[in-house]
Amino acid sequence: MNQQGxxxxxxxxxxxxxxxxxxxxELLATYFQVCEYKPNECMMKEGEPATSLMxxxxxxxxxxxxxxxxxxxxxxxxxxESMFSEEPNRIATITASKDSVVGIFSLESYQSLxxxxxxxxxxxxxxxxxxxxxxxxxxxxxxxxxSTQYLALIAHNEMKQSLVEFAKIYSEKIKxxxxxxxxxxxxxxxxxxxxxxxxxxxxxPLGGDQAVGTMIxxxxxxxVIFFRDPLSAHPHHADIEALGRLCDxxxxxxxxxxxxxxxxxxxxxxxxxxxxxxxxRVLDKYRNQQKKVVFNSRE
Numbered sequence: 148m149n150q151q152g153x154x155x156x157x158x159x160x161x162x163x164x165x166x167x168x169x170x171x172x173e174l175l176a177t178y179f180q181v182c183e184y185k186p187n188e189c190m191m192k193e194g195e196p197a198t199s200l201m202x203x204x205x206x207x208x209x210x211x212x213x214x215x216x217x218x219x220x221x222x223x224x225x226x227x228e229s230m231f232s233e234e235p236n237r238i239a240t241i242t243a244s245k246d247s248v249v250g251i252f253s254l255e256s257y258q259s260l261x262x263x264x265x266x267x268x269x270x271x272x273x274x275x276x277x278x279x280x281x282x283x284x285x286x287x288x289x290x291x292x293x294s295t296q297y298l299a300l301i302a303h304n305e306m307k308q309s310l311v312e313f314a315k316i317y318s319e320k321i322k323x324x325x326x327x328x329x330x331x332x333x334x335x336x337x338x339x340x341x342x343x344x345x346x347x348x349x350x351x352p353l354g355g356d357q358a359v360g361t362m363i364x365x366x367x368x369x370x371v372i373f374f375r376d377p378l379s380a381h382p383h384h385a386d387i388e389a390l391g392r393l394c395d396x397x398x399x400x401x402x403x404x405x406x407x408x409x410x411x412x413x414x415x416x417x418x419x420x421x422x423x424x425x426x427x428r429v430l431d432k433y434r435n436q437q438k439k440v441v442f443n444s445r446e
Contacts, residue, residue, distance in 0.1 A: 149181040149204070153250040156204045160223045166274045171267050178260050179250035184208075184243035191227055191241040197234055199253040200227035200275065206247025212239045219244070228275040228282070230254060296369040297346060298324035298415070299359050300332060306374035307335055313374070313405050314340045320412045324369065327362065329355050356390045363393045370400040370415055372408045 154176045158164055164172065181204070184190055190201060190208060202225045210217040210226065217239055220226060226241055260268040298321065302310040310332065314321055318340055325345035328336065333344040348358035362368050371394055375387065394401035400415075402408040 149183075149248055150176065152204045152248065153179055153181055153202075156202060156223055156250070160202065160225065162225060162278055163271070163274060166270055167267065171270075174264060174267060175260070175271060176250070178256040179252050180256075181248065181250055184247045184249065186243055186245055188243045189240060190243060190247075190249065191237050191239070193237050193240045195237050197227065197229045197232075197237050199251050200225060200230050201241075201249045201251050204248040204250055206243060206249075207245040208241050208243050208247060210239045210241055225275075225278070228279045230257075231272050231275045232279055293365075293367060295325050295345065295367060297327040297362065297367055299362070299368055299371040299373070300326055300328040300336065301356070301359065301371065302332060302374040303376040305376040307332060309405070310372075310374045311335055311339050313408060314342060317409070317412055318342060320416065324415070327359065327368075356387055360390050360393045363390075363397050363399055366397075368399055370402070370411050372402045372411065374405070374408075375403050 154173055157172045157176055158169060163175075167175065179202075184206070193212065203220055203222050205222055207222075208220040208226075210220060220241065227237070229238065257268060257272075260271070300310060300314070300321075314336055322342055326333075326336075326342060327346040327348060328344055329350045330347045331350060333347050336342040336344070348355040359368065359371065363371075371390070373387075373390070391401055393399070400411045402411045
C-alpha cells in the first residue's frame with residue numbers, strides 16, 4: 148500500500164512529473180525506500196551528511212533551523228535535494244509533526260539508478276539541482292544578514308527643512324555614513340544636498356519609526372538623528388517614544404535637535420566601531436531573565 152502511495156505521490160508531484168514520464172516515475176519509485184515516522188521523530192538533522200532526499204507521501208513535517216521554523220512540509224513535497232550538490236551537510240532539521248510516510252532516495256539508490264538507467268538518473272538529478280537553485284535563492288533572501296551600520300535621518304514635516312539645512316552644513320560628515328531615511332526625506336536630501344540613501348523606510352505614521360526600531364534591535368543603526376517638532380501633536384507619538392526607548396535599550400546615540408546632532412556626528416568620527424566599553428547591564432539582565440523563563444517552561 149505504501150509503495151503504491153509513493154508511486155501516486157511521485158506522479159502527482161509537479162516538480163518531478165513535468166520532467167519524467169509515467170513509466171519513468173514508476174521505475175524511479177522502485178529505488179525509493181518507504182519509511183514511517185511518528186510525531187516529533189527526526190527525519191533529517193541539521194549538520195548531518197546530506198546523503199539522501201525524501202518525498203512526503205502522507206502526514207506533515209516541519210523544517211527548523213536553530214529555533215526558527217522555516218516552513219511546514221505537506222504531502223508531495225521534496226526535501227533534502229542538497230544530496231545532489233557539493234554541500235556536504237544538512238542545513239536544517241526536518242521533524243514529523245504528524246504520523247507521516249516518506250519515500251527515501253539515498254546516494255546508494257542514485258548510484259544504482261545511474262548504473263541501471265543512466266538517462267533517468269541524469270534527468271532526475273537535473274530536476275533536483277534546479278529546485279535546489281530556487282530554494283537557495285529563497286533562503287538567501289530569508290537569511291540575508293545585513294551587517295551595515297546606518298545613520299538614521301528622521302524629521303517631522305515641520306522640521307524637514309531644518310534637517311536639510313543641517314545636512315548642507317555637515318554634508319561632509321554625514322556622507323561618510325550609509326544613510327537610512329523615509330523616501331520623502333531622502334528625496335529632499337538628494338535634491339537639495341546631493342546626499343543619497345542606502346536604505347529607505349516608510350514615513351513615520353506608516354511604520355517608518357518602527358522599521359528603524361527593528362534595525363536598531365538587529366544592530367544596523369550607528370546613531371539616530373531625529374529632528375522632532377516639540378510644539379505639535381503627532382498621531383504616531385507612541386512609535387516615536389518607542390524609538391527613543393530602543394535607543395536607550397541598545398545604547399544608540401539619539402539626537403533630537405541640531406545641537407545634539409553635531410555632538411553625535413563628532414563622536415561617530417572618533418569611535419570607529421561605534422561601541423561602548425560600558426557594560427549594558429539593563430539589557431544583559433533582561434536577556435538572562437528571559438533565558439530563565441524559557442528554561443523553566445521546559446521543566
